[in-house]
Amino acid sequence: MTKPMTKPTAESGRAGAVLAAMAVAAVLAGTALPAAAYDGTNCKAPGNCWEPKPGYPAKIAGSKYDPKHDPMELNKQQESIKAMDERNRQRVDHFKKTGTFVYDVKKIPTQ
Numbered sequence: 001m002t003k004p005m006t007k008p009t010a011e012s013g014r015a016g017a018v019l020a021a022m023a024v025a026a027v028l029a030g031t032a033l034p035a036a037a038y039d040g041t042n043c044k045a046p047g048n049c050w051e052p053k054p055g056y057p058a059k060i061a062g063s064k065y066d067p068k069h070d071p072m073e074l075n076k077q078q079e080s081i082k083a084m085d086e087r088n089r090q091r092v093d094h095f096k097k098t099g100t101f102v103y104d105v106k107k108i109p110t111q
Contacts, residue, residue, distance in 0.1 A: 043049040057063040094108045
């Protein structure tokens with residue numbers, strides 16, 4: 001024997017409305033709102049609206065925030081890059097002559 005169909009109750013109608021509202025909210029949450037661009041008060045050019053924070057100088061050079069890097073300290077990286085390029089040149093030269101790649105430059109025979 002089959003069960004007789006029951007009429008929808010007010011409670012089931014409210015559940016359907018809640019589900020529909022949740023579905024609409026999920027769709028709206030997934031859509032992106034247009035991004036509002038920062039339009040600073042002192043823009044030097046369109047999109048160039050950086051301003052220093054209050055109490056921070058507009059120019060860092062010569063201020064208390066100037067790191068005053070030592071030129072010799074900054075030169076270390078350039079010297080390291082030059083040494084790396086020289087090692088790579090030695091590896092490539094050896095590879096072109098012999099057809100074998102040797103990573104350790106000390107193992108490359110000198111001529």
